[in-house]
Amino acid sequence: MVTIREIAREAEVSISTVSHVLNTPGGGGKASIETRKKVLAVARKHNYAPSIRGKALREGKSYTIGLLGQLGIYDYIAANSLYGASRIFRDAGYGIELTPAQLPPPQPDPLKLPGVLPPVPEPTALTVEEYQEHLREAVRRLLQRGVDGILILEAVSDANREIFTEISKQLPVVKLLFGSSGIPSIPSSYVDPTMIAKLGGEYLCRLGHREIVLLGSRPEVREILDRYLAGRGLRLRDGNMFPLCKSFEDGRQALRRILRERPETTAVFCYNDTNAAGVLHEALRLGIRVPDEISVLGVNNLEICEQLYPQLTTIAMPIIGQGEAAAELLLELINGRKAGDRVLPAQLIERESCSAPRTHERITTT
Amino acid sequence: MVTIREIAREAEVSISTVSHVLNTPGGGGKASIETRKKVLAVARKHNYAPSIRGKALREGKSYTIGLLGQLGIYDYIAANSLYGASRIFRDAGYGIELTPAQLPPPQPDPLKLPGVLPPVPEPTALTVEEYQEHLREAVRRLLQRGVDGILILEAVSDANREIFTEISKQLPVVKLLFGSSGIPSIPSSYVDPTMIAKLGGEYLCRLGHREIVLLGSRPEVREILDRYLAGRGLRLRDGNMFPLCKSFEDGRQALRRILRERPETTAVFCYNDTNAAGVLHEALRLGIRVPDEISVLGVNNLEICEQLYPQLTTIAMPIIGQGEAAAELLLELINGRKAGDRVLPAQLIERESCSAPRTHERITTT
DNA sequence: CTGAAAGCGCTTACAG
């Protein structure tokens, strides 16, 4: 890369003048038109753009955002919302610093060849202390690299709340996804859980379902849905049996348990598409017809929805949009303004996995 | 962040001495033990680590790697191999610069709410010229940010070969995934296609299949597999009908066409898990039993394999390992050494979608 | 053994 010094020499002016011309787009009325032209011509000729490194040092900021989170780039939703954020940051002249603060991915290498590849640590095996150590180390690196703000891509929990609160005193911090941060100094961008609960409840009621089970939602969603159903003389039928049902495998087991303990169920409201995929998978295995014998509703609208059998009806949310909102929040904070939560809407996507209940046709159970 | 100047003042030494003590871990025999102790104590007290920004400017390097690619973070394989790379870079003191060079994701926002969210451009609609402009802009930003090297996460094509070649003259560049780069100055890390072809061919032959169809592989894989089969008196049965079969939807259509035009087929070798998922989906729809009536073999070992019905037998590759290898290559180049391609092994993962052929039991077609 | 000085690429008062 050519430096400002070389541009100055070739344009036969001082570096001050070069800097000035380049930083006053309109002309500013300072440099003479001739000088201006000459400098711009030389700069264009060399395709010169001021080095961020020099600028950063001088201005005391880095034009870089640090990314902090375990999920990070390894999850469809996180990745796509991050793309949304990256567009906003890019347009504002900011880069995203990825690596040094990145926690391990949620799973080990799909293929381990013993003796050929180094073993990948199993992050699920991390103790709380190890996790916290990991997080602190990540923050330390981010600070050392002088990021201007931090984007958290992780759910706030007892294990990290204190650490996050601590950083937010030193630096602008915004959280992306996973609901509100619960920390006043850390605004968040997320999708309205009330809307998700109501959209799902309303849809299933409209189809005529009265025996509905909810899989793996946060407590507040459950409460909202319960209240909505109560308004129609209904209630959730699962007795809160499945608060932790999240994964594909969880979904499979949940369906078996539903068939055993709640055979009257006509609709399963799965709070993510992944456990919904597990429910569908197990239904296929057991010969339970979806949606004829049981309706399945997901949340997220992942790519996988169209690839499942039957295709999954789900509640979509603006994934890229959440990232954009978070980036806007963080830029607000960096520019010294106040910022509050950004709550985005959801939308129902009808496919094949829900229909009116036809309970009495059920053929198989177990 | 506290600076070296404050450490120096508090330890009552010059900044030179602070820098020296911190940069000679062993003691180096230069500073006195007392001074050393004092400096280290103060540094530790403040949790001081030298700012990368200052160091970078002085040393003429940024300790940052730029990421260039369309897929980037949005794909399971790319994301996980990137995680592998990030670990290596982090341990070497390098960060990864994400945003400004990132091209759009392969697909639009799963949810578009008109009037609520800004529209997301459809990258598939990019013309070659737009794509090239995008790429050049990304490179320009990366250079402006002074990255020490570039990691390319994209297949080399006629549209970008020249641009990539050009960058590799200015900066160390390494390509990750998608086979060899075909550009001498850009080494690559990838999985051995010969091994994939042979593993698949050998496995299907061992099961007794003689009527095999190949879906969506690159030509060289086809050739290798053809040669392997020829050694056993067999040949591929598809007449190269499906070179471009990549997506889920492609897989669905391919199965219908196979049943129509190549009904004798007993095994489908899908060159990725995604089109294999399409084949399985369509088989379910049509009532074709897998593997009883037709065996399906994938490549990649994506998460989805275990979630399909039946679970997909596939050829796995070291995904994180490929990223690690690429990072090592790039560090070699940055440190002024030569580096060649790194070719990694594959491995068969048996699940449920392949068995010995039982063609005569087929019940349905269409 | 320790510190003053130069310099990486830039911007911003300030002087002329």
Added chain:
DNA sequence: CTGAAAGCGCTTACAG
């Protein structure tokens, strides 16, 4: 209208 100077945080010869 233009340029010399200071300084962002660091490291590295060099002098003492």
